[in-house]
Amino acid sequence: MSSDPLRRRRSTHAALAAHGEAWVWLTGGCLALAMTMIIGLLGYIVSEGVATFWPRPIELIELTDGRKVLGEETGRDKAPDGTGRRLVRTANFELTGKHFEWFDDGDVTATTRPAEATVVERLEGGRFQGFPTRLLHGDEVVAAGGEEAWRGFREKHPDVRRRWREAWRIDKGDRGVLQRKLRAARLAVVRAGLSAGADSPAEAAAAAAEKAVAAEVEAQERRLDERTAELRAGNDGWGLEFTTASGETVVLPMADIVRAWQPNKASFQERLGVYASRWGEFLGDDPREANSAGGVFPAIWGTIAMTLIMALLVAPFGVLAALYLREYASRGPLTAAVRIAINNLAGVPSIVYGAFGLGFFCYVLGGSIDELLFRPALVADGQPTFGTGGLLWASLTLALLTLPVVIVATEEALSAVPNSMREGSYACGASKWQTIRRIVLPRALPGIMTGLILAMARGAGEVAPLMLVGVKKLALDLPIDGTFPYVHPEREFMHLAYLIYDVGFQSPNSQAAKPMVFTITFLLVAIIALLNVAAIWIRGRLRRRYVSQQF
Amino acid sequence: MSTSPSPADPRQPPPSAGPATDRLAVVAAGGQVEPEVHERVRQTPAVLEIDRFNLWYGTKQALHSITMPIPHGKVTALIGPSGCGKSTLLRSVNRLNDLVPSVRITGEMRLNGDPIYDQRMDVIELRKRMGMVFQRPNPFPMSIYENVVYALRIDGESRRPVLDEVCERSLRGAALWDEVKDRLSESALGLSGGQQQRLCIARAIAAEPEVLLLDEPCSALDPIATGKVEELIQELRGLYSVLIVTHNMQQASRSSDYTAFMYLGRLIEYGPTTDIFTKPVLRETEAYVTGRFG
Numbered sequence: 001m002s003s004d005p006l007r008r009r010r011s012t013h014a015a016l017a018a019h020g021e022a023w024v025w026l027t028g029g030c031l032a033l034a035m036t037m038i039i040g041l042l043g044y045i046v047s048e049g050v051a052t053f054w055p056r057p058i059e060l061i062e063l064t065d066g067r068k069v070l071g072e073e074t075g076r077d078k079a080p081d082g083t084g085r086r087l088v089r090t091a092n093f094e095l096t097g098k099h100f101e102w103f104d105d106g107d108v109t110a111t112t113r114p115a116e117a118t119v120v121e122r123l124e125g126g127r128f129q130g131f132p133t134r135l136l137h138g139d140e141v142v143a144a145g146g147e148e149a150w151r152g153f154r155e156k157h158p159d160v161r162r163r164w165r166e167a168w169r170i171d172k173g174d175r176g177v178l179q180r181k182l183r184a185a186r187l188a189v190v191r192a193g194l195s196a197g198a199d200s201p202a203e204a205a206a207a208a209a210e211k212a213v214a215a216e217v218e219a220q221e222r223r224l225d226e227r228t229a230e231l232r233a234g235n236d237g238w239g240l241e242f243t244t245a246s247g248e249t250v251v252l253p254m255a256d257i258v259r260a261w262q263p264n265k266a267s268f269q270e271r272l273g274v275y276a277s278r279w280g281e282f283l284g285d286d287p288r289e290a291n292s293a294g295g296v297f298p299a300i301w302g303t304i305a306m307t308l309i310m311a312l313l314v315a316p317f318g319v320l321a322a323l324y325l326r327e328y329a330s331r332g333p334l335t336a337a338v339r340i341a342i343n344n345l346a347g348v349p350s351i352v353y354g355a356f357g358l359g360f361f362c363y364v365l366g367g368s369i370d371e372l373l374f375r376p377a378l379v380a381d382g383q384p385t386f387g388t389g390g391l392l393w394a395s396l397t398l399a400l401l402t403l404p405v406v407i408v409a410t411e412e413a414l415s416a417v418p419n420s421m422r423e424g425s426y427a428c429g430a431s432k433w434q435t436i437r438r439i440v441l442p443r444a445l446p447g448i449m450t451g452l453i454l455a456m457a458r459g460a461g462e463v464a465p466l467m468l469v470g471v472k473k474l475a476l477d478l479p480i481d482g483t484f485p486y487v488h489p490e491r492e493f494m495h496l497a498y499l500i501y502d503v504g505f506q507s508p509n510s511q512a513a514k515p516m517v518f519t520i521t522f523l524l525v526a527i528i529a530l531l532n533v534a535a536i537w538i539r540g541r542l543r544r545r546y547v548s549q550q551f
Numbered sequence: 552m553s554t555s556p557s558p559a560d561p562r563q564p565p566p567s568a569g570p571a572t573d574r575l576a577v578v579a580a581g582g583q584v585e586p587e588v589h590e591r592v593r594q595t596p597a598v599l600e601i602d603r604f605n606l607w608y609g610t611k612q613a614l615h616s617i618t619m620p621i622p623h624g625k626v627t628a629l630i631g632p633s634g635c636g637k638s639t640l641l642r643s644v645n646r647l648n649d650l651v652p653s654v655r656i657t658g659e660m661r662l663n664g665d666p667i668y669d670q671r672m673d674v675i676e677l678r679k680r681m682g683m684v685f686q687r688p689n690p691f692p693m694s695i696y697e698n699v700v701y702a703l704r705i706d707g708e709s710r711r712p713v714l715d716e717v718c719e720r721s722l723r724g725a726a727l728w729d730e731v732k733d734r735l736s737e738s739a740l741g742l743s744g745g746q747q748q749r750l751c752i753a754r755a756i757a758a759e760p761e762v763l764l765l766d767e768p769c770s771a772l773d774p775i776a777t778g779k780v781e782e783l784i785q786e787l788r789g790l791y792s793v794l795i796v797t798h799n800m801q802q803a804s805r806s807s808d809y810t811a812f813m814y815l816g817r818l819i820e821y822g823p824t825t826d827i828f829t830k831p832v833l834r835e836t837e838a839y840v841t842g843r844f845g
Contacts, residue, residue, distance in 0.1 A: 330652070420689040427645055427764075428702040428754065429679030438705070443692045545738065546692040 042525070049522025052515035053278035055263040055271050058117050058129060060245055061088065061103065062110040069101070070117055070129045070245035074511075079104065089512070091119075091127035092244060099126055100511045115265040116146045118242070121258040124289060126509060128252060130242035136251060138237040150262065153240050153254070160235050160254045167231040170224050172476070178217045178224075180483050185213040190376040282519065286476050291503050292513035296520060301478055302391070302471070302493035303527060307460045309395035309489075310402065314455055317399065318406025319441075319448055325407070326414040327436055339411075346404035354465025357397030362389055362469060366490075385490050389470030391479045392489035397469045398462060402455035409454065413447020414440060442546045449539040453532050460528045463497045471495045473502050496524040574835050575844075578815050583615065587832045589822030592809060595622035598792040599644065599762055604658035606636075606643060608651070613639050615816045616658070621762070626784065626793040628807035628824065630800065630839070636816040637796040638686075641764050644794065645681045646674050663761060679706070682755025683764040687771045688747035690739035690754075695731050698739045698750055702758040717757050724790075725753035726783050745776025752783060756791065763787065765795040769802065781806055800840055804828045812836045 058072045071088035079085050084105040093099055120128040135143040135152040143152035189206040196202035238254035258281075261274045285295030329335045366386035370378055374385040386392075417440050425435040463471075472492045479491045504510070504517040574584045597620035606614040614636050621627050629637040639648065646667065648654045660667040667677060679702065691698050699721050700714045708714060718735070722728040727749045731742070739750055748768060755763055765784070769777040784806045787793055797803050803810050804824060811821040812835075820827065820836040831837045838844040 418689070420685055420687055421691060423647060423650075424683075424685060424689040424691065424751070424754075425701070426647060426650065427678055427681070427683035427685075428705065429675050429677075429758070430701075430705045431675055434705045438693075438701075439691050 045518060045521050045525060048515065048518035049520075052519045053275050053282065055119070055261050055266065055274045057113055057263050058119060059088075059111045060114050060117065061108055063103065064107050064109055068245040068247075069103075071101070072119075072129075074100070087511075089127070091129045092250075093126045095244065095246075095248060095250070099509050113264045116150070116262060117264055118150070118260055118262050120240075120242075120252060120260040121293070122252070123256045123258060126289070126293075126512065128242065128250070130244040130250065132240055133243050133249070134241040136237070136239045136241055149240065153260065156238060157254060157257065157260075160238055161258075163231045163234050164255050167228045170228050174224055175221070176477070177483060178220055181213060182217050185210040187376040187380055190380045194375060194379065283523075287474065289509075290507055291473065291499060292507045292509055292516055296494075296496065296499060296523065298476055298478060299494035299496045299499045299520075300523070300527065302475070303460060303496045303524065304531075305479055306391060306395050306398070306466075306493065306495065307456055307531060309391065310398045310459045311452055311456050313395055313399035314402050314406050314459075315448075315452055318403050318451070318455075319410050321403070322407045322410035322414060323436060323441075326411050327432070327440070342404050342407050346408070349464075350401055350462055351464040351468075353397055353401045354468035357393055357400070357465060357469040358389070361393040361396050362387060366390075366393060388490075389468065389472075389492055390490040391470060391493045394466050394470040394493070395489075397465050398459040401462065401465065402459045405455045405458060406448075406451045409451020410444070410448050413444035413451070416447060417443045445546060446539045446543040449535060449542065453535045453539070456531055456535065457528055460531065461497055461524070463495075463501055466495055466498055471498045473498075473506075496520055496527070500524070574819065574833065575814055578817050578819075584817060584819070586618070586818040587820040587822075587836075588619065588818075589820075589826060589832070591823050591826075592620060592622065592821055595620070595625065597621055598623040598663060599794070600659075600661045601640070601644075602659040602661070604640075604643065604660060605656060606639060606648070607655045609653040613816050614643070617816075617818050619811060619818055619821055621792065621794055622809060623792050624789055625808040626788050626795060626806060627809040627811065628803040629794070629796045629811050629813060630798075630803050631813035631819075632839075633798075634815075635813045637813055638766055639816075640813070641683075641766050641794060641796050644762065644764055645678050645683055647683070649674060679758055680761045681764060682758065682760035682762075684748070684751045684755050684766065684768045686767045688744055688751055690742070690747050690750055692740060693738070694736045695739045695742070695750060696735040699753050699757050701754055706758075721753040721757040722750075724756050724787075725749045726779065726786070727753055743776070745772050745779055748772060748776065748780055749783060752780070752787075756787070761792065763791045763793045765793060767796050767798060770798060777802075800828075800842070804840075812839060814839075 056072055058070060061069050061071065063069070069088065069090050071090040073086050074089050075087035077085065077087075085102050086105070088101055088103060090096060090098060090101045114131070116131050118130060118132055120130075122128060132146055132149040132153065133144070134141050135149040135156070142156075143149045185206075189203060189210050192200070192203040192206035232255075235253075235255040239251045240254060240257070240260075241249060241251045243249055259274065259277060261270070263271070266274070282295050283300065284297050286298060287296060288294035325335065325339065329338075366384065366388065369386040370384050377383050377385050421439050421443065422435055425439045430438070470492050472494060475492045475494050477488075477491055479488050479493060480486060481488070500517055500520050503513045503520060507513040577584055599621035601617050601619050601621070604614055604617045605612065617636075617640060629640065631637055642648050643656065644660060644662075644667070648656075656668065658668075662677070662680060666672060691701060693701075696714075696718055697704065699718045700708070703714060703717060719728060719732075722731065727746060730746060731750075739747065742750060748771075752765075752768070768784075769780050772780065781802060784793065784795065788806070788808070795803075795807065807824045809822065810824045810827040812819045812827065814835075820831060820833050822832070826832075827836060828840050831840065835844075
């Protein structure tokens with residue numbers, strides 16, 4: 001019977017597809033590819049971002065044409081004709097007109113690492129590289145000779161910096177406070193004029209008050225002037241004389257030097273010190289040199305504040321909207337249409353939200369608020385208060401942008417609440433709202449948090465709409481400070497994601513700014529990750545409390 | 552269900568079945584039968600009266616002119632094969648079926664004389680007069696304590712001594728107090744299935760309901776937990792008027808005073824439990840309770 005033609009023949013090996021292993025490889029391979037890309041991207045950002053502030057050695061390069069340059073090698077590649085070449089950060093922009101220069105390998109005759117080669121970070125003008133020769137104070141030579149001068153510099157520099165910092169703080173902080181006080185008094189005059197009429201006793205009183213304030217402010221300013229003049233005088237005359245690799249002599253005023261280091265000579269600890277101090281400046285200070293150096297503190301502040309305000313705004317709106325859709329609205333074509341519309345909103349390009357935010361929030365809403373509450377400012381100097389981009393409007397715009405995410409996630413979470421719980425509550429005589437508030441919402445809270453986490457991740461990384469509704473290249477006044485009313489949601493702010501664009505692509509010295517871009521990106525990713533981890537931690541706690549398996 | 556009825560077709564004569572299933576065959580063919588209600592049921596004072604009650608899901612009729620009094624202070628069991636409308640009837644008593652959009656009803660129910668389906672009846676107030684326990688334990692995502700006093704909380708009761716007293720009384724009533732008294736503030740979701748179900752019973756009796764509705768309270772429990780809950784039902788006997796839906800004949804015979812046999816949305820026979828299980832009037836009922844059918 002073995003030759004029965006109807007009998008199905010069995011192969012000795014099952015087909016590969018029948019084992020299903022082909023699918024394991026395909027699906028696993030896709031996951032591996034995705035993971036590789038993500039890990040590769042993050043790894044690249046982290047490695048580049050972390051390395052930015054590490055002091056690297058600088059080299060004295062001698063060229064065939066007799067030139068000598070001092071610089072840090074930052075890149076290497078092959079010219080089109082196949083010869084190798086290197087990109088060197090030569091700095092000393094005021095002398096050469098360049099920050100970076102390419103050198104063909106063939107033109108280089110010798111490279112050495114002189115121990116006394118010094119890198120100087122300045123307040124403006126980019127880096128300076130050279131050999132210190134003398135420490136000067138006015139006409140007097142305090143120390144001569146490379147080693148002596150360097151030692152003297154290290155001794156005097158902290159004092160100089162301290163004086164500079166104090167003067168800077170006075171200029172930025174105290175004078176700002178005085179100016180605001182003066183403006184408030186001026187606005188009071190305008191307000192009195194608007195409400196009680198020009199030449200009214202009220203206005204006269206306000207004008208008198210303004211005069212008093214002006215006199216007081218002037219007196220205080222004079223005191224500040226004296227103080228800053230004294231501080232600056234203390235710094236005046238202090239200078240460090242350098243010889244560059246090409247032989248020129250340059251005296252750098254000590255007050256202009258942010259920090260200086262001798263990377264070829266520095267021990268590991270000294271390098272670590274420089275590294276830490278540069279990170280400290282990066283995280284805690286204001287930017288300088290068109291954002292390509294210094295710190296990003298205002299941007300960190302702006303990013304976190306905006307993201308949190310956005311989350312606070314979007315959560316109630318999104319949750320309430322989803323509650324209506326899921327718990328109250330009757331199932332029907334209209335509900336389905338609304339749901340589709342919400343899903344589509346998630347696909348609208350973000351710049352459209354930016355345009356809407358500018359047109360509606362800033363101009364219409366903000367304009368009305370100005371008209372109603374801040375009219376004196378409009379009349380006095382034509383300056384809008386809420387009628388322009390600001391932290392509040394940017395947060396609102398992003399809240400709108402992330403609303404669909406929250407609504408969809410909340411709906412999912414609500415539909416995952418077992419109906420038996422709702423029925424149990426109804427059977428106890430609870431009303432619909434009591435059931436929602438006491439049973440459904442607590443149980444759905446972890447799912448809602450998931451939506452919020454997604455929304456925060458999306459919102460914190462958004463740039464395009466922010467450019468229209470309040471993010472600025474430079475905005476050093478934080479939205480919370482010591483002047484009444486302490487919280488200023490109308491102020492423009494800085495944002496890390498925008499800073500990436502600005503520093504990376506709008507900077508006059510883009511080659512030098514490149515490492516900064518990596519560091520800012522690293523910081524942004526880290527902040528978003530931190531916010532997410534915090535939210536996930538909260539979600540875990542809620543889940544343990546409210547959601548647990550039934551049996 | 553060996554004689555599971557096929558959809559009625561008016562052109563065909565009713566499927567010929569044994570004499571024991573005559574009435575059931577009539578019902579299966581879409582006909583109406585007069586229920587056999589024992590005289591002793593009518594003589595007991597009723598807490599709940601169901602009067603010619605019909606219910607439709609959309610166009611499908613699920614309950615056909617049910618008329619039955621539920622005796623006061625007794626345990627009444629509803630038995631019958633799956634899909635016979637026992638649970639639907641139970642859920643109609645506290646108007647949980649109102650939540651299903653396509654439901655339509657005619658007829659009446661009265662709770663201690665108050666018409667349940669009256670326009671002026673506040674459904675929230677109505678449900679506060681009843682307690683219900685479901686097939687699967689459904690503790691709320693909160694502490695054991697808050698679960699028990701839930702009905703009082705939503706009524707706005709916030710005096711701690713009152714809540715404490717009700718909590719202890721209800722948990723003792725549900726034979727759970729000794730097991731949970733030291734962890735009242737812990738999540739109810741951490742209890743075992745049987746404990747959860749007894750917690751649900753405690754929650755249902757916390758507001759001193761006029762009727763306690765139990766919808767197959769043991770069907771999702773293991774034998775030991777089932778035994779405990781059954782014991783509890785015995786203890787509730789006399790304290791509360793209980794209406795219990797069950798699939799389990801032994802459970803019905805052990806723990807109820809009265810038993811109603813339902814089939815395809817009709818009441819077939821209704822009488823004292825001992826009579827239903829030992830000398831039923833109808834052979835159909837006998838066939839079902841002895842397991843020869845259903």
